[in-house]
């Protein structure tokens with residue numbers, strides 16, 4: 001394969017989410033300990049950027065300084081700060097030198113509350129006296145910290161200060177939390193812009209659906225609710241109640257059978273009939289409540305009825321929250337092919353209430369997480385590292401899962417905003433999917449989509465490493481993370497390689513003769529066109545390679 005077969009797609013900027021709390025200050029002021037405790041009190045993930053650099057380099061900060069010098073360390077620090085600026089709603093402790101690079105620090109501070117921890121010099125000397133791991137202090141005369149004065153301007157410019165001289169770490173954390181809460185809203189919900197539509201994410205947000213809808217479509221007069229039968233008594237009932245509370249008449253409720261089989265023309269026609277019978281007119285809104293199957297078919301009915309009426313999505317699966325309910329793709333299966341008939345129809349509003357995931361079988365949570373991992377690989381290295389560190393907790397802790405959903409929604413929203421009609425940049429979201437579609441087809445859909453994506457992600461990283469683009473360690477890291485999330489990473493036994501290639505060839509024919517693979521690349525992805533069948537098979541089944 002030649003380099004001309006590849007196109008780089010850089011990850012776009014991400015839309016704002018909830019504010020992060022950034023804790024900075026001179027060494028010895030207690031940033032890490034106070035930050036960690038503040039994160040616990042706030043129930044937010046904690047990121048220590050010095051620890052990030054140590055993990056990424058496999059060395060201590062002192063060793064990096066000694067072996068590569070300060071400039072090399074600052075470059076690593078700039079990257080870590082830029083990666084942290086792509087997270088929302090986290091608590092981030094930076095190294096003491098991070099504010100010196102005012103441009104990179106300003107990006108981190110932009111949507112954040114910044115607290116600069118300070119400490120009087122004698123107390124600082126006391127705290128640092130036994131610390132031999134501070135390379136920048138080794139040349140100071142006894143009893144002096146010369147850097148303190150040198151850095152004073154940069155710290156003053158970084159944000160409001162918090163004097164920790166007389167505070168223990170818990171007191172400092174409490175003060176940080178008070179400052180954060182006095183500057184930011186206490187709401188757990190977050191509004192994210194996705195192209196022309198708004199996504200409201202957070203626990204309990206479905207209760208606000210009616211008011212949100214009134215805000216998004218002030219001219220709306222009534223709604224028709226379409227729901228998956230599995231959520232009729234739960235999310236469906238909550239949606240109807242929320243509409244009633246906002247004084248929005250519900251003209252009809254249509255209950256659609258669960259499962260992919262509902263994505264067909266007969267279901268769509270049934271919905272058109274319901275809309276006609278209840279008198280839904282162009283001022284009406286279709287509210288779709290369910291997983292990706294439901295939002296696809298209800299969205300398609302809304303896109304085509306009266307040449308398009310407004311659509312609001314209330315996703316009830318993780319996959320639908322982070323993927324299917326955002327981005328305007330609606331459609332049905334037809335003639336034995338998935339999603340072959342459809343239309344772009346952007347929802348005016350998506351309400352992703354993470355408490356609705358409560359009754360979802362764990363298998364479907366895992367499947368949705370495959371798409372979250374994909375989003376992290378293409379657009380957020382630190383989200384990926386957080387998932388690596390906390391994989392099991394993501395499965396067990398609803399608050400952490402809600403935070404992860406917020407990050408994944410911001411990533412999908414960024415791609416949708418930058419490329420609303422899936423012409424170029426949005427192809428990045430197909431990472432792992434060319435492999436996944438072949439695995440699904442070759443196993444006659446016995447392998448679920450999210451599971452196939454997990455296998456496909458590892459294969460994409462292997463293909464990327466084989467062409468010299470993807471970090472050679474990425475495939476192993478992906479394997480380890482996906483296994484911890486309970487997802488498969490190898491093609492199921494008994495799947496014939498020829499069947500996989502045949503599925504890819506059929507797919508290729510449908511795409512004007514081009515087979516497009518997405519591989520992880522620094523800062524985004526590369527598109528690779530038409531790799532050889534050997535390379536593709538080696539990526540899928542390295543153990544079978546000759």
Ligand SMILES: NC(=O)c1ccc[n+]([C@@H]2O[C@H](COP(=O)([O-])OP(=O)(O)OC[C@H]3O[C@@H](n4cnc5c(N)ncnc54)[C@H](O)[C@@H]3O)[C@@H](O)[C@H]2O)c1
Pocket residue numbers: 228229230231258259260263290291292293294296316317318319320323324325326327328329330338339356357358359360361364
């Ligand atoms: N439009 C897009 O951009 C897009 C993107 C990705 C996937 N999709 C489509 O999404 C579909 C898959 O979506 P999915 O994975 O959400 O599957 P799904 O909608 O079929 O839901 C999976 C199962 O979970 C049940 N369910 C839904 N919510 C539940 C809840 N809260 N509690 C308990 N059970 C619940 C459903 O009844 C169903 O049995 C596919 O058809 C795929 O083509 C579309």
